[in-house]
Amino acid sequence: MLNPNLDEIQLEPAEYERYSRHLILPEVGLAGQKKLKAASVLCVGTGGLGSPLALYLAAAGVGRIGLVDFDVVDASNLQRQIIHSTSWIGKPKVDSAKHRLLEINPYVQVDIHETALTSENALEIAKDYDLIIDGTDNFPTRYLVNDTCVLLGKPNVYGSIFRFEGQATVFNYQDGPCYRCLYPEPPPPGLVPSCAEGGVLGILPGVIGVIQATEAVKIILGDAPTLSGRLLLYDAWGMKFRELKLRKNPECPICGTHRTITQLIDYQEFCGITPPSQAEKPTFAEGTVQELQQRLSSGKDLILLDVRNPHEYEIGHIPGSHLVPLSAIEDGSAIPQIRELVNGSELWVHCKSGMRSAKALGILAEQGIHGTNVKGGILAWSEEIDPTVPKY
């Protein structure tokens, strides 16, 4: 609860020692520590952003922390998702995170929601928390978190990252702007470079997540100036912080004067993501890594294109493959080279997991060049054919 009756909240003797550095800080003090103990925060996602922020919230003594995540810990998470450890690979992230948080501070309560946040469950899950922290990694969930917060009248502490750049602010707080005021619509799928091509500096979500935790703690303490109305931009490569003004949009469909959104909507549809069953049928064939290996070893006239980026090719590649990054197919510059290369031979195309090669084959088909997509990409090749090719 925000602004609780402080007389009703008692710290245990051991908590006085634990929170000593807060208690001697005038801006927190005993009253502030009691506010933290009375507060409840919902962390949506326990990934790159959720990890550091949940660790600090638990350490700070936020009384009840909710964790929403449907995923399991993967080895490739550990480069940045510091709440999880190697021994938890393959186990649910919410269990891993809860275990770690209680080890840091047994005086906090951790409630887990092992599910994806959806239009069906979001209001029900979020209604029991004072504020929501958005640590998600996709546009549909970001709009879902925003709309849930606006409909429930709860602050939304926002953070987002891409490669070396991060954004952070506080939405829907003290009549301030919401996410839709900043970005009325999401980009259509495929227009912005996907994270598979993007990657992220592991430390970046640490910085942004800790900024989110700082804002959450200040909202609980009250009185402090927050990021509401300001969009903080962080460039980890150039090591620069900048801030931009953020204003409420009077035309905002959910928090403006004429509201057209009064309940949660279908966010997959809003973000232009169609379910695979309704998606257009691919215009190219698909083959397994076993079929590819057979064809390669039979000495057939076959051209294998690898459409990943050069630094991914360096990590490992299938012998005899030709590296042509997807970007060079998208901008058309590599089309003549591919046409010359194929020249009547059979064409197979692969990437890391099969998404980018599908995109490449779609573009090539428009140019009259047809080929077969390698299902599962080089990850499947590593898993089923040649384990010496590293998975990444």
Next chain:
Amino acid sequence: MTWGSCPLKSVIIEVITLISLGIPYIPQIQVALTPQGRIMTVKVVIPTPLRRYTANQEFLELEGSTIDQLLNQLTTEYGDLKKHLYTADGTLRNFVNVYVNDEDIRHLQKGDTPVSANDVVSIVPSIAGGRNA
């Protein structure tokens, strides 16, 4: 020419005085601009997701006196950027925000917002960040 009529007399005295006081001499720099139709360059910050379309350049110095003129020059020089900034009917996309210094052009005069030489224009697209697909 005598010292009395030397045109640089006042400057030399000022420099000597400042040096003797330990103050560095910083001459006033005046930028020459034509009174009408003046051409000036404005710094435009390109965000990480779009740098692949600007030969990885973080900043560009572009000519123009309004946002529309700047972005027009930008998308003329870097053609691949156009579909990322504009919809098919030529309006700026809703997930691409443009700021003059720290103010969103939606709250100024949109594409007609004037810019001058000391302004910094930022393009800030929405990012969702996180999972590796």
